[in-house]
Amino acid sequence: MTSEERRSEKRDWSLKDFEIGKPLGRGKFGRVYVAREVKSKLVVALKVLYKEQIEKYQLHNQLRREMEIQSQLRHPNVLRLYGWFHDEERIFLILEYAHGGELYKKLRKTGCLSERQAAMYIASLTEALAYCHEKNVIHRDIKPENLLLDHAGRLKIADFGWSVQSAAKRRTMCGTLDYLAPEMVENRAHDYTVDNWTLGVLCYEFLYGYPPFEASSQDNTFRRIKKIDLTFPEAPSVSAEAKDLISGLLVKDSLKRLSLQKILKHPWILKNTTPSEADKN
DSSP, rough: OOOOOOOOOOOOOOOOEEEEEEEEEOSSEEEEEEEEEEEOEEEEEEEEEEOOOOHTTTOOOHHHHHHHHHOOOOTBOOOEEEEEEEEEEEEEEEEEEEETEHHHHHHHHHOOOOOOHHHHHHHHHHHHHHHHHHTTTOOOOOOOGGGEOOOTTOOOOOTTTEEESSSBBOOOOSSSSSGOOHHTTTTTTTTTHHHHHHHHHHHHHHHSSSOOOOOSSHHHHHHOOOOOOOOOOOOTTTTTHHHHHHHHHOOEEEEGGGOOOHHSSSSSHHHHHHHHHHHOO
């Protein structure tokens, strides 16, 4: 943490501590603005949630869990949550500002990524998830919309709304359709290996421009996930090593999926990244 970040941390925040700038985005439950903390001049993202919406959709416990989990995580590839405060109508989350925005937007703009870029993102994600899993945190909703880029292009995992901190297996079906692991689709117990599965889905999407089990309807997507209906279109730019990594992650038996340690030692990752590059991107 920088000295500016340390100075910005305190427990009695209020809206008067910030200069509010342009809106960065809006969602179902609120909006996000760029803001600057008056004393430290630290630029942050201020996520504004409306209590009325939180109550309407009974999200109190989920939001509390998200705040508790994200605020204790300290990793260069995990978006920081510095703190929070509230007034009568709103809850404010003070988040690290990711200048580059969502990886989703970059992916939509470029269509797909080069193998080198994809491998560096997967390596960064793998290191961040290894850190989270060591703390018994399962993210459960890794997708391009929840991956942000900072001013240097470094990837940051954001939005811990579906995350849970538990060493025990879970049964809640959560996440986003195209990224769900088979055990979730089949309502079986799941553990941290659902994040490993999602790395396989993401790697495929990075290289081909769309998720591997995408279909015309939810039922068809579920069917393809259950069957592991995985095909690799003819694309000369996608190497055999990349396909091998994806195939090692998109495995129905969660115990047989590649571990995070094996991902980082996989020939495709080693060929396309170096430790210093994986740390920076």
